[in-house]
Amino acid sequence: MTEIASKAGLIARFCAHINRGPEKLEEALAAVSDDSLRTMLEQAYQEASRPTRFLSDRYTSPSPAFEQGYHLLSKILDADVIDPIEFFRNRLRVPDPAAMTFIMMRRYWQTQGACEYDDEGQLTHFDYDPDNITEHTVSVITGDYISFSRIARYGYSMAGIGQLVTRTGEQWRGQGHGTALVRAFEAECEKMAQARGEQMKTYLVESEGDAQRFWAKMGYRWVVNSRYYQPPIDWDYETGERRFDEVPELLMIKVVGQPDSQSIDSQLLRDTVRATYLDWYIPIKASPIAREKIEAYVFDKLYADFEDSIENYGDTVPLSLPPKYQG
Numbered sequence: 001m002t003e004i005a006s007k008a009g010l011i012a013r014f015c016a017h018i019n020r021g022p023e024k025l026e027e028a029l030a031a032v033s034d035d036s037l038r039t040m041l042e043q044a045y046q047e048a049s050r051p052t053r054f055l056s057d058r059y060t061s062p063s064p065a066f067e068q069g070y071h072l073l074s075k076i077l078d079a080d081v082i083d084p085i086e087f088f089r090n091r092l093r094v095p096d097p098a099a100m101t102f103i104m105m106r107r108y109w110q111t112q113g114a115c116e117y118d119d120e121g122q123l124t125h126f127d128y129d130p131d132n133i134t135e136h137t138v139s140v141i142t143g144d145y146i147s148f149s150r151i152a153r154y155g156y157s158m159a160g161i162g163q164l165v166t167r168t169g170e171q172w173r174g175q176g177h178g179t180a181l182v183r184a185f186e187a188e189c190e191k192m193a194q195a196r197g198e199q200m201k202t203y204l205v206e207s208e209g210d211a212q213r214f215w216a217k218m219g220y221r222w223v224v225n226s227r228y229y230q231p232p233i234d235w236d237y238e239t240g241e242r243r244f245d246e247v248p249e250l251l252m253i254k255v256v257g258q259p260d261s262q263s264i265d266s267q268l269l270r271d272t273v274r275a276t277y278l279d280w281y282i283p284i285k286a287s288p289i290a291r292e293k294i295e296a297y298v299f300d301k302l303y304a305d306f307e308d309s310i311e312n313y314g315d316t317v318p319l320s321l322p323p324k325y326q327g
């Protein structure tokens, strides 16, 4: 038997033992007579069962890695809050990647071989094959870089965060992956702003439920007493009739350079919401007549209502922890 063949045989024996259960580790190690190979396999197994090395990057095309990330989003979020995969694919198919304002990023780990995990995060199949690196997504974030040039305030920009998920299972949640990915997202926005000669001013998230505590930890703050609606997300593009009603959401903002800030300049806040409404909620495919009607609904009704709710504050609007988490 050649040395390579015997090495492959020892790896196969190790995998066969360990895949009968983690309690078989001693047996699996005993089956490998080569000391250095045994050490390497043990390290690879420990790293695969409790990964410690994670990487983050941005999807720049509808690659297999993107498909895996979308799969994670769709497993965790309800179907009504996530757009179909084709919508995401189209947003990643931009002729000039430098002009792409859609940001979708992943945090992931790699295994040397086709390891598999269950929904609780447990390693269910260990494989060792350095020629076959497998990538596993732990968290995904989506959002948009939005230039204020859209509302004729040149030189400034913001970003809106759409979705963020971390794999279920205690091995993954609460381990800092969401935090790391939000930081990577914000760093990406700073990079994009620099490349465009703009200055990032704010981050916005429309928040609901438990995740508000997470956003509060990330320095995002509630715009006190604001009335904020997510405008209808589906319209008849010919008539401009809405197919859904607006949905009340809790508006959370992070002021760049001032996380946890207790107030925000009123004009900056207005610009942030106006730019978000324009970028996210006015469909470009609508006919001119429909678009006029949609803009009237979004700006004359919903945005005007938001302005009313902060009008009494004057030049600075207070920010605070979300109502649920005060005190």
Ligand SMILES: CC(C)(COP(=O)(O)OP(=O)(O)OC[C@H]1O[C@@H](n2cnc3c(N)ncnc32)[C@H](O)[C@@H]1OP(=O)(O)O)[C@@H](O)C(=O)NCCC(=O)NCCS
Pocket (backbone or CB within 6 Å): 076, 139, 162, 163, 164, 165, 166, 167, 172, 173, 174, 175, 176, 177, 178, 179, 180, 210, 211, 213, 214, 217
């Ligand atoms: C929100 C979410 C992405 C956080 O991911 P994560 O990787 O667990 O986040 P982190 O480990 O970085 O958490 C940072 C802190 O926030 C807390 N936190 C995270 N998620 C929380 C939640 N849902 N409720 C309350 N606190 C939460 C963590 O306990 C941690 O606190 P600590 O610093 O005191 O330990 C994850 O809970 C998730 O996927 N939720 C379902 C989808 C969702 O609600 N997404 C957000 C809106 S689209």
